[in-house]
Amino acid sequence: MLSLNHIRSFGAVTILVLAAAGAQAQTLKALKERGTLNCGVSQGLYGFSIADDKGNWSGFDVDFCRALAAAIFDDPSKVKFVPLSTNERFQALQSGAVDVLARNSTWTMSRETDLKLNFVGVNYYDGQGFMVRNALKIGSALELDGKKVCVQSGTTTELNLKDFFNTNNMKYELVSLPTAVESEKAYDSGRCDVLTTDVSGLYAERLALSNPADHVVLPDVISKEPLGPAVRQGDDQWFQIVKWTLFAMLNAEELGVSKETLEEAKKSTKPDVMRLMGNDGNFGEQVGLTKDWAARIVGQVGNYAEVFNRNIGSDSKLGIPRGENNLWSRGGIQYAPPIR
Numbered sequence: 001m002l003s004l005n006h007i008r009s010f011g012a013v014t015i016l017v018l019a020a021a022g023a024q025a026q027t028l029k030a031l032k033e034r035g036t037l038n039c040g041v042s043q044g045l046y047g048f049s050i051a052d053d054k055g056n057w058s059g060f061d062v063d064f065c066r067a068l069a070a071a072i073f074d075d076p077s078k079v080k081f082v083p084l085s086t087n088e089r090f091q092a093l094q095s096g097a098v099d100v101l102a103r104n105s106t107w108t109m110s111r112e113t114d115l116k117l118n119f120v121g122v123n124y125y126d127g128q129g130f131m132v133r134n135a136l137k138i139g140s141a142l143e144l145d146g147k148k149v150c151v152q153s154g155t156t157t158e159l160n161l162k163d164f165f166n167t168n169n170m171k172y173e174l175v176s177l178p179t180a181v182e183s184e185k186a187y188d189s190g191r192c193d194v195l196t197t198d199v200s201g202l203y204a205e206r207l208a209l210s211n212p213a214d215h216v217v218l219p220d221v222i223s224k225e226p227l228g229p230a231v232r233q234g235d236d237q238w239f240q241i242v243k244w245t246l247f248a249m250l251n252a253e254e255l256g257v258s259k260e261t262l263e264e265a266k267k268s269t270k271p272d273v274m275r276l277m278g279n280d281g282n283f284g285e286q287v288g289l290t291k292d293w294a295a296r297i298v299g300q301v302g303n304y305a306e307v308f309n310r311n312i313g314s315d316s317k318l319g320i321p322r323g324e325n326n327l328w329s330r331g332g333i334q335y336a337p338p339i340r
């Protein structure tokens, strides 16, 4: 049996624990006070995050930030997009300059352990590839020995490139550039024979070249690049909000809940649709949001398929096939844990 004295001393510990938990859950509170989400995105990668001449941002990563704003503020426009270079992106997240990073960033162990970040999941399964001029008549990455290779600094791309050439006893001349625009220009002007990055990025960067049809993306994929949104460590509530926003978008696709079917879904009596729509349980409230958090995301931004197709998939200039980014139930590997 616990004596009153035990309870008193436990009480002090309990208060300390509660205070620590309270101190952690600061991001959502700060965001609500500020009224906007600060979202770190790439400086300009067609399909993922790019601003037009009026400063309007669009893209797959941009829409993830908008989905968060829809869930938090019931308004997808309450986002300040902070364009970040590869070299500055993680520091911006660590310092609090951004609340979340949605910037085609690869989930690796050291980015969690050394940089003290948490990746919330994978919003795009990618891999590293190579682009060359058709005129070179190269059919495989194993024929790149001795070539000049343009690569963006501060990326996993740089590291994989070294591993791949060393493993295959090939030499290369590195041309390292700090931004996508500079890499595209350097490659386009002939400063390098090869441009390497994530395959999705190669398709996007090819569009920026003076004659896209003169270039081919080689079939080889030399690495795993699971791209996903990241947060800094230390705030579990915020980590869960960002993670479950991604999962809500995937679950919505799986359950057939889209912008178009939303009103019908709100009236559905299917248990998993009811939970997603906030008509059974209080899942959103448990992370500091509202019951209808996921309905807001789908209604104001869309489910995963809608966001994929309009920015990078079949309804976009990039036309990237769903491939492994299809749902697990349709032959891909996208799989979200259930809301229950």
Ligand SMILES: N[C@@H](CCC(=O)N[C@@H](CS)C(=O)NCC(=O)O)C(=O)O
Binding pocket: 042, 043, 044, 045, 084, 085, 086, 103, 104, 105, 106, 152, 154, 155, 156, 157, 178, 179, 180, 181, 197, 198, 200, 201, 202, 225, 227
């Ligand atoms: N996924 C890799 C590469 C990410 C990356 O930044 N790639 C470049 C080339 S696709 C990019 O996004 N550039 C856009 C920019 O700098 O704005 C990583 O996380 O290191």
